[in-house]
Every structure is written in structure tokens, then in C-alpha cells.
Amino acid sequence: xxxxxxxxxxxxxxxxxxxxxxxxxxxxxxxxxxxxxxxxxxxxxxxxxxxxxxxxxxxxxxxxxxxxxxxxxxxxxxxxxxxxxxxxxxxxxxxxxxxxxxxxxxxxxxxxxxxxxxxxxxxxxxxxxxxxxxxxxxxxxxxxxxxxxxxxxxxxxxxxxxxxxxxxxxxxxxxxxxxxxxxxxxxxxxxxxxxxxxxxxxxxxxxxxxxxxxxxxxxxxxxxxxxxxxxxxxxxxxxxxxxxxxxxxxxxxxxxxxxxxxxxxxxxxxxxxxxxxxxxxxxxxxxxxxxxxxxxxxxxxxxxxxxxxxxxxxxxxxxxxxxxxxxxxxxxxxxxxxxxxxxxxxxxxxxxxxxxxxxxxxxxxxxxxxxxxxxxxxxxxxxxxxxxxxxxxxxxxxxxxxxxxxxxxxxxxxxxxxxxxxxxxxxxxxxxxxxxxxxxxxxxxxxxxxxxxxxxxxxxxxxxxxxxxxxxxxxxxxxxxxxxxxxxxxxxxxxxxxxxxxxxxxxxxxxxxxxxxxxxxxxxxxxxxxxxxxxxxxxxxxxxxxxxxxxxxxxxxxxxxxxxxxxxxxxxxxxxxxxxxxxxxxxxxxxxxxxxxxxxxxxxxxxxxxxxxxxxxxxxxxxxxxxxxxxxxxxxxxxxxxxxxxxxxxxxxxxxxxxxxxxxxxxxxxxxxxxxxxxxxxxxxxxxxxxxxxxxxxxxxxxxxxxxxxxxxxxxxxxxxxxxxxxxxxxxxxxxxxxxxxxxxxxxxxxxxxxxxxx
Amino acid sequence: xxxxxxxxxxxxxxxxxxxxxxxxxxxxxxxxxxxxxxxxxxxxxxxxxxxxxxxxxxxxxxxxxxxxxxxxxxxxxxxxxxxxxxxxxxxxxxxxxxxxxxxxxxxxxxxxxxxxxxxxxxxxxxxxxxxxxxxxxxxxxxxxxxxxxxxxxxxxx
Numbered sequence: 001x002x003x004x005x006x007x008x009x010x011x012x013x014x015x016x017x018x019x020x021x022x023x024x025x026x027x028x029x030x031x032x033x034x035x036x037x038x039x040x041x042x043x044x045x046x047x048x049x050x051x052x053x054x055x056x057x058x059x060x061x062x063x064x065x066x067x068x069x070x071x072x073x074x075x076x077x078x079x080x081x082x083x084x085x086x087x088x089x090x091x092x093x094x095x096x097x098x099x100x101x102x103x104x105x106x107x108x109x110x111x112x113x114x115x116x117x118x119x120x121x122x123x124x125x126x127x128x129x130x131x132x133x134x135x136x137x138x139x140x141x142x143x144x145x146x147x148x149x150x151x152x153x154x155x156x157x158x159x160x161x162x163x164x165x166x167x168x169x170x171x172x173x174x175x176x177x178x179x180x181x182x183x184x185x186x187x188x189x190x191x192x193x194x195x196x197x198x199x200x201x202x203x204x205x206x207x208x209x210x211x212x213x214x215x216x217x218x219x220x221x222x223x224x225x226x227x228x229x230x231x232x233x234x235x236x237x238x239x240x241x242x243x244x245x246x247x248x249x250x251x252x253x254x255x256x257x258x259x260x261x262x263x264x265x266x267x268x269x270x271x272x273x274x275x276x277x278x279x280x281x282x283x284x285x286x287x288x289x290x291x292x293x294x295x296x297x298x299x300x301x302x303x304x305x306x307x308x309x310x311x312x313x314x315x316x317x318x319x320x321x322x323x324x325x326x327x328x329x330x331x332x333x334x335x336x337x338x339x340x341x342x343x344x345x346x347x348x349x350x351x352x353x354x355x356x357x358x359x360x361x362x363x364x365x366x367x368x369x370x371x372x373x374x375x376x377x378x379x380x381x382x383x384x385x386x387x388x389x390x391x392x393x394x395x396x397x398x399x400x401x402x403x404x405x406x407x408x409x410x411x412x413x414x415x416x417x418x419x420x421x422x423x424x425x426x427x428x429x430x431x432x433x434x435x436x437x438x439x440x441x442x443x444x445x446x447x448x449x450x451x452x453x454x455x456x457x458x459x460x461x462x463x464x465x466x467x468x469x470x471x472x473x474x475x476x477x478x479x480x481x482x483x484x485x486x487x488x489x490x491x492x493x494x495x496x497x498x499x500x501x502x503x504x505x506x507x508x509x510x511x512x513x514x515x516x517x518x519x520x521x522x523x524x525x526x527x528x529x530x531x532x533x534x535x536x537x538x539x540x541x542x543x544x545x546x547x548x549x550x551x552x553x554x555x556x557x558x559x560x561x562x563x564x565x566x567x568x569x570x571x572x573x574x575x576x577x578x579x580x581x582x583x584x585x586x587x588x589x590x591x592x593x594x595x596x597x598x599x600x601x602x603x604x605x606x607x608x609x610x611x612x613x614x615x616x617x618x619x620x621x622x623x624x625x626x627x628x629x630x631x632x633x634x635x636x637x638x639x640x641x642x643x644x645x646x647x648x649x650x651x652x653x654x655x656x657x658x659x660x661x662x663x664x665x666x667x668x669x670x671x672x673x674x675x676x677x678x679x680x681x682x683x684x685x686x687x688x689x690x691x692x693x694x695x696x697x698x699x700x701x702x703x704x705x706x707x708x709x710x711x712x713x714x715x716x717x718x719x720x721x722x723x724x725x726x727x728x729x730x731x732x733x734x735x736x737x738x739x740x741x742x743x744x745x746x747x748x749x750x751x752x753x754x755x756x757x758x759x
Numbered sequence: 760x761x762x763x764x765x766x767x768x769x770x771x772x773x774x775x776x777x778x779x780x781x782x783x784x785x786x787x788x789x790x791x792x793x794x795x796x797x798x799x800x801x802x803x804x805x806x807x808x809x810x811x812x813x814x815x816x817x818x819x820x821x822x823x824x825x826x827x828x829x830x831x832x833x834x835x836x837x838x839x840x841x842x843x844x845x846x847x848x849x850x851x852x853x854x855x856x857x858x859x860x861x862x863x864x865x866x867x868x869x870x871x872x873x874x875x876x877x878x879x880x881x882x883x884x885x886x887x888x889x890x891x892x893x894x895x896x897x898x899x900x901x902x903x904x905x906x907x908x909x910x911x912x913x914x915x916x
Binding site: 015017018019022024025026028029030031033034036123125188210211213214215261262263264266279292294297408455489490491647648650651654655657658659682683687689690691693695696 | 804836852
């Protein structure tokens with residue numbers, strides 16, 4: 001069935017307010033830190049003061065003896081998981097050896113802030129006092145703090161078991177490089193050599209943070225039968241359950257994870273950060289335990305930030321402005337534990353260009369910093385900062401308009417993706433056409449006292465599909481009550497209520513929708529990888545049709561006709577005979593409630609991908625005296641397949657762009673030589689405020705994905721990919737300076753301007 | 760040490776036992792059960808704990824519970840009248856100005872303090888008034904739009 005335009009639908013595609021907005025504006029929305037249950041006590045975590053050290057011993061006796069302390073745990077209270085232990089998730093699984101170490105160090109610490117012990121006490125003050133009484137005997141080791149130092153063959157080695165994967169022959173000595181990944185075709189060296197024009201750029205990207213405003217929080221309770229309930233702030237309740245169960249050596253059937261509201265995740269709340277420790281403490285002390293991280297803990301090693309990077313890119317074109325080669329080396333900072341796969345970000349950076357010669361190589365590098373985790377299109381913005389600047393510099397070299405250059409080289413439906421397979425239906429050509437006709441591109445740059453420039457950058461993100469499930473119970477008054485496995489990060493309940501309302505032909509106010517806990521809904525993968533709207537739409541369409549088929553059977557019986565002689569529309573079954581009888585869902589359920597429940601079920605697995613593509617244009621002004629960059633105007637073009645709810649789509653794009661602008665200009669982790677983060681507060685780690693950004697204008701393009709309900713694409717990840725390159729390209733056009741370090745703080749801009757001015 | 764504290768919250772006189780180390784935010788959240796104000800940083804940098812003290816927007820994490828007596832405190836729980844949202848709340852609902860919702864109570868109250876003092880603020884004045892409230896989801900555009908719309912609604916009354 002070919003997807004139809006949004007105008008063909010009654011409720012899908014409409015700009016409707018969120019179904020859960022009222023509880024948000026009134027303060028009723030419940031996050032785990034808001035939860036208090038009778039008898040509840042409070043936990044704190046002891047964290048490593050060293051970037052790299054061996055733990056000789058931990059003595060908890062004095063802490064245990066403090067009045068008001070109820071339980072103390074260390075790694076010794078958990079089964080030791082071997083290197084290689086995994087739990088299922090998506091295409092690759094999740095490394096449980098790594099997750100266990102993120103939650104409690106065993107034997108060694110690999111970053112400042114890695115948890116070493118946990119305490120439960122009658123209140124937070126006592127718990128804090130107890131932490132000071134835990135005696136840890138550390139043997140400090142030399143720390144390795146940046147990518148280049150870690151890759152040095154004589155660098156101290158963090159993990160004796162890490163032998164670089166993906167190189168032949170297998171290395172004979174361990175190193176700090178977990179893996180090498182290569183994607184290649186053609187002969188890049190020869191193409192670069194013979195090209196009419198080429199450009200090379202090497203960039204360094206500082207580690208940043210997802211910046212979710214809600215610090216991680218959890219409440220854990222273990223009942224008299226040993227059954228544990230965990231109220232969590234998580235993007236993935238089933239993943240959390242698997243992780244907690246595996247860390248505790250507990251059967252999954254003895255555990256339930258209840259996802260409460262989540263105050264932002266952006267990839268940083270897929271893994272657990274203390275949940276299993278809270279459960280073990282609750283088991284030990286027999287009381288419910290709450291653990292809430294402070295902001296300093298979140299920033300100083302208590303959560304997984306996104307990866308810093310060293311990226312080197314070379315691109316080349318013939319004299320007709322056609323690309324002949326793309327070469328890239330992506331060294332990604334995994335933090336203290338290996339396992340960061342650079343494949344997706346490598347593909348993303350080169351995906352939107354057709355080139356006969358391609359050579360991309362990526363390295364997973366460990367350093368003594370917090371184990372990195374996902375952040376909205378993980379690695380995309382770092383890689384684009386290099387690639388899209390290289391492309392822009394190549395345009396300057398060729399004296400070619402950057403939009404015209406993209407049009408000549410753009411990937412199209414059927415052209416070859418970096419991994420060698422043809423692109424499914426994509427709308428890049430349409431996007432570039434829209435850019436060329438839009439005032440943000442055609443308006444002349446307004447002049448000011450200071451230099452101004454206009455930048456263009458593209459972004460690509462693949463996203464994923466995995467599994468989504470939901471069911472719909474028909475209430476006694478005939479209304480669909482939806483329970484879905486998806487966490488609502490930013491509008492899922494609303495868009496999914498729209499989908500179900502559309503299927504049932506009833507107003508959205510008739511739909512009750514909630515996210516299920518791990519014992520009340522079918523297994524679903526997490527809210528990550530731009531997968532939820534697309535796959536949950538498929539699951540809930542299936543569940544709606546299943547419920548309607550069951551209802552049709554009952555209606556046929558009531559109306560004394562065959563089910564195939566019934567029509568259904570707008571909540572009413574009608575016999576097709578002229579003047580035939582009719583029955584509404586409400587009447588039908590009232591009449592048949594005691595016949596048993598009507599429950600429609602739906603599952604979506606392995607749905608086609610809904611790849612995301614965007615093009616961004618911005619105007620900036622550069623204060624040459626201070627290095628301050630002001631973004632004057634910002635426009636984001638994005639192909640979303642079909643916007644289930646345009647207001648929600650814009651919300652995703654606007655927020656994502658502003659996050660990108662934050663990393664572009666002000667957000668970066670500043671580590672001291674001891675591996676301690678020097679800006680572990682929201683004053684010193686500078687996220688954009690309302691004064692720092694302009695209104696973001698969104699232009700939505702709709703190129704449906706075949707064989708996906710409504711043709712929906714992913715939305716939330718790709719808009720963070722282009723902003724840093726877009727701003728850098730605008731700065732280069734304004735001043736002639738290429739910024740190669742991100743964030744592009746005033747200090748760095750100024751020193752680049754000064755270097756340019758020096759003879 | 761615990762002491763008894765009596766103060767006016769959302770128009771009601773409330774009394775609670777509080778630790779002398781408790782902040783006003785802890786008094787509100789942990790002792791009075793008013794969890795609409797959030798702790799995003801505990802240092803006055805993010806604005807999620809914003810409440811109104813005698814009409815002024817204040818980070819409740821920076822004020823001690825012991826300082827509460829004698830002041831009129833308004834939290835997000837006291838803003839809507841029964842089923843009727845305040846126009847700022849209504850405008851945020853309609854504009855899509857809330858996503859994860861963690862910053863929303865603080866932003867609503869900062870906006871109220873602004874509109875009480877300046878009925879028809881400019882774009883720049885709105886952005887300045889909420890500059891102490893970080894939002895990581897929306898990019899601020901739809902929040903600014905909502906505050907303009909609420910100002911128009913309130914001015915028309």
C-alpha cells in the first residue's frame with residue numbers, strides 16, 4: 001500500500017497538543033526523585049578520586065557501624081561477570097562486563113567518579129557521613145587522558161585483556177585500542193593524488209554531556225517474597241531489567257522495572273547507573289531505597305557522556321566539481337572501558353555523497369575518563385564537524401557554490417551507501433531544492449558592524465528498528481486503552497494516541513494511553529535510535545486491527561449478521577443492508593463485557609529503516625575583538641517521511657539543533673591533568689540559555705518510506721548532526737578562519753583569528 | 760537538628776519539622792510533599808526549582824528552609840485553580856512548549872513573575888526572564904511563543 005499524504009488522514013498528521021501536557025505544566029508529572037514510599041531510606045555512592053588505580057582493599061566496617069547506616073555494598077556483593085558477558089539488545093547486544101563496571105568498580109578504577117561502594121541510611125546526611133568512613137586502599141597508576149596519548153605505543157595500558165580487534169595479524173600485546181573498523185571501496189590514495197582539487201581537515205572534539213535536566217534517580221523495593229520493583233528514569237525499561245537482573249544474578253521473573261516520567265535522556269539513560277546497587281541495598285536492609293544522583297555526580301563520572309574525537313578527513317573532486325574520493329580516520333574516545341563501535345558515525349559522515357573511492361577507518365580508544373554512552377545520533381555531530389567542513393573548504397577551493405556542489409554530488413534513491421548497498425527511498429534532492437528556494441538561502445546576508453557569514457551543512461543518521469510491542473484493551477464504555485512498551489521521551493504517547501484514534505475513527509480524547517512496566521506489556525526495545533514512532537505505529541496498527549476484528553465478531557452476533565457483512569466507521573459497526581441495524585463500541589461493550597476481555601495485540605520487528613536526512617543553513621556574526629560567535633538566523637530542513645504531529649516534529653528538531661549549537665559553541669568537558677573534570681557544574685559547563693540562541697525555523701519535507709506505516713521516518717537524531725559544521729562553515733565564510741576544535745569557544749575563535757592575522 | 764517551621768505556601772499555612780540543613784526546596788519536596796519544583800543542579804544554575812517568594816522568582820535550592828517563615832510562597836501546585844489552568848500553563852500546553860517537562864514548572868513560574876511585572880513583554884524581555892531556566896528539549900522557541908500568547912490572553916481580560 002503506497003503511503004498517502006498527511007491530508008488523507010483525520011488525526012494523524014495534525015498539530016495536536018500533547019495528551020500529557022497538563023500534568024507537566026501543573027507539576028503533577030511524577031519522576032522517580034518525586035516518589036516517596038513508606039519506610040523508604042536513602043542511598044549514596046562512594047566514587048573514585050583517582051583516574052586510574054588498583055583497589056587493594058575496601059574496608060566498610062566503620063561505615064557499617066555508624067548510627068543510622070542500614071547497609072553497605074561493594075562489588076563483592078555482586079557476582080563477577082566475565083569479559084564477554086552480554087545481554088540481548090538490537091543487532092549487537094550489550095556488554096554486561098562493561099555495565100557492571102560502570103555501576104561498581106571491581107579490582108581497578110578507570111576514571112574519577114567511578115562508583116566503588118554504596119550505602120543506605122536513614123537519611124541522605126547520614127549516608128554522606130558514612131561514605132567518608134569507607135576506607136579504600138588505592139594503588140594509583142599512571143593515567144591516560146586523551147586519545148593521542150592513549151594510542152601511543154608506549155602509553156600505560158588500561159586493560160590487559162584488550163587486544164585490538166579488526167587488525168591482522170592479531171596484536172601480540174594489549175593496547176588502548178579496542179578495535180579498528182574499516183569501510184572501503186575503490187582506490188582512495190590514487191584518487192586523492194590525481195584529483196583537480198583536494199582538502200584535508202583534522203579536528204578535535206571535546207567530550208560534552210547530554211545535559212538532561214533530571215539527574216538519574218531510582219527507587220527500589222523488595223517485597224517479603226523477594227520480588228523487586230524498581231521505579232526508574234530510563235529510556236529502556238526492558239534493557240534496564242535485563243541489566244539489573246544480570247548484575248544481581250537474579251531471575252528476570254523476580255524483578256519489575258516501572259518507568260516513571262523521564263526528565264530527558266538523549267541516549268544517556270539507556271544503561272543503568274546505580275539501579276542494581278539500589279536493589280542490592282534494599283535486599284540487604286529490608287527497606288525501600290532511593291538513590292538520586294547530584295548534578296556534580298552526573299557530570300563527574302556518574303553518567304556516560306558522549307565521546308570526544310580526533311578526526312582526520314580528506315576529500316577530493318575533479319575540475320567539474322564531482323567528488324572523486326573521501327578518506328576519513330575517526331578516533332573515538334570510549335572513556336575507561338572499551339566497546340564503542342564507530343561504524344555508524346563513519347557511515348553517517350560520508351553517506352550523503354556519491355563517490356567512486358571511499359576509505360573510512362575508525363578506532364575505539366580507551367582513556368581514563370567516564371565510559372562514554374550514546375547522545376542523539378551518537379558520533380554524528382563530531383564526524384560532521386570534520387566532513388562538512390572539508391566539503392565546504394573544497395567548495396571554496398573550487399570556487400563553487402556549496403549548495404550547487406551538494407546538488408552535483410548528492411546521494412539519491414538507489415545510489416550506493418557507504419556499506420555498498422543501494423539507498424532506499426530518500427529525499428535529499430528535494431531538500432536541496434527547498435534550500436535553494438528558501439529566503440534563508442536567497443536573502444542577501446544582512447550587514448552589520450562585525451563580519452557575518454552564512455553556512456550550509458548536511459546531516460545523515462541511519463537509526464534502527466528493533467522490536468516494539470503494545471496491546472489495546474477495550475474498556476467497558478467501548479474506548480481503546482493502550483498499553484505500549486515505548487518510553488515517552490518527547491511525545492510518543494501523543495503521536496501513538498493519534499495513530500490509534502485514526503485506526504478506530506474516534507476522537508483522540510477517547511484514547512487512554514500509557515507506557516507499560518516490564519511485567520504489564522510485551523518486550524520492547526528502548527527509546528533510542530529514532531525507532532519508536534515508526535515501529536510502535538506498526539505495532540499499534542496491528543493491535544488496533546486485532547481488537548477491531550474481535551469486536552466485529554461480537555457485533556455480528558449482536559446484529560445477527562455475518563462479520564463480513566459489517567462495515568465499521570467512527571466507532572460504529574453497521575450491517576451493510578440498507579437501513580440495517582448498527583451498534584456503537586460503547587453499546588457493544590456494555591452488552592458483552594461479561595463475555596470476557598477484548599484485547600488486541602501488536603508487535604513490530606525488523607521494520608524497514610527510516611533513514612533521516614537534514615540540511616541546515618545559518619547566519620552568524622563574529623566579534624573579532626572577543627571571539628564571540630552569535631547565531632543570527634538558523635533554518636533546519638528535514639525529510640521526516642510523514643510528520644505524525646508537526647508540532648512534535650518541530651519540537652524535536654528545534655531542541656536537537658539547540659543542543660548541537662551548545663556543543664558547537666560552549667559545551668565541552670575540561671579535564672585537569674589528574675583526570676578530574678574542572679567544570680562539573682551547570683554554571684561552568686555552559687548549555688545554551690534562551691538568550692544564546694535564535695528561534696529555530698523548521699522546514700519539513702515528506703518523502704515516505706516504502707513498507708512503513710504512514711511512511712514515517714526517524715526524526716529526533718539527525719538535527720543534532722549538522723549544527724557545529726554549519727556554524728563553523730559560516731565562521732569560515734565570515735572571517736576566513738577554519739575552526740578545528742569543538743566547542744568553538746570565544747577563546748579558541750580569538751586565537752584562530754590572531755593566528756590568521758600573524759604574518 | 761530538627762526544628763518546626765511554619766510558613767505560607769500556596770495560600771495555606773503549613774507547619775513541618777525540618778532539618779536545619781534543609782533547603783527550601785527540600786522543605787517543599789520532602790517535608791510538604793510538593794514535588795513540582797525539581798532539583799536539577801542544587802546550585803541555582805538550572806532554575807528547575809524556581810518558586811515565587813512574595814511574587815519574585817527564586818531558586819528554592821539556594822534558600823534555607825529556616826528563611827521561609829514570614830514569606831508568601833507560591834509553587835507550581837498553587838497556580839491552577841481547580842480544573843482551570845493559568846493562561847501561561849494553557850499556552851504552554853497549546854504551543855508544545857513542554858517536552859520532558861522537568862523544566863516546565865520553573866519556567867511557568869518565571870514567566871508568571873515576568874508577566875505580573877510587565878504585561879506585554881518583548882521577545883528579548885521574555886528570553887531574559889527565562890534565561891535562568893535551562894530547557895534541554897525545546898530549544899526555547901515554543902516556550903517564548905507561549906509566553907507571548909499568555910501575555911495577550913491576560914491583557915485581554
